[in-house]
Amino acid sequence: MPIRPEHRFFYPIDWPQLSATIRFGRAGGACEGCGRPHGQIVYCLSDGRWWDAAAGTWRDGKGRTLPALPTIEDLGAIRSTHVVLATAHRDHDTANNAPANLAAFCQRCHINYDRPEHRRRRWRTLFRRRAMGDLFRGPYAS
Template identity: 60%
Template structure:
C-alpha cells in the first residue's frame, strides 16, 4: 500500500529495501497469510476461495488446499459468481506502529489480508470521523460556523 505523504517521515530511509526483503526474500513473493502470489491475476469466489494456478487447486482464505469438485476457472459454470483480482503484496506492520521495523513485526500481506488485518482500526477511525462530524464546537475556539 502506498505511504501517505504526511507519514513518509516516520518510515526509515531504507524502507523500500526492507519491504522488498520481507516480501520477496522471506515470503518468496506470496502473501504470508493466504499464500496468494504477487502480481498475478487470481480467480476468487465470493466465499474467499481462490484458484492457485501453480498448484492447480482451489485454496481457502488461509491458503490451505480445499477439497472441492469445482473445475479450473476457465471451466467454471456461469452460475458460480467469480471474479479475477490482481494481487499486490505489501509489507504490513502488525502492531500498526511504523517506527517498529523489527522483522517479527512485519508481514507480507496481499490487499485482502491487509484490509482484514486493519479492519478494527479502520472501523474505529470511521466512528471517530462520524463523531467529529456531529460536534458543534471546540473547547477553545467556540462553536463551528
C-alpha cells in the first residue's frame, strides 16, 4: 500500500528494501495470511474463497484447501482481482521494524487484519472532533 506523504517520515529510509525482503525473501511472493501469489490475477468469491491456479484447487480465506467445491450459485458471483502484496506492521507501530513484527499481506488480508485498528482510530478521531466542537462551539444540541 502506498505510504501517505504526511506519514513518510515515520518509516526508515530503507523501507522499500526492507519491505521487499519481507514480501519476496521471507514470504516467497505469496500472502502470509491466505497464500495468494503476488502479481497474479486471482478468481475469488465474495466470502474469500479463491481459485489457486498453481495447485489447481479452491482455497478458503486462510489458504486451506476446500473440502467441497463451490456450488454453481456461488460461481455466479465470481470476480477477478489483481493481487498486490504489502508489508504490514503487526502491532501497527511504524517504528517497530523487527522482522517478527512485519508480515506480507495481500490487500484482503491487510484490510481484515487492520480493521480493529481502523475502527479504533475512527472512533478516536470522531471523539476528538466532538470534543473540539464542545470546547469552541459549546455542547451539541440533542
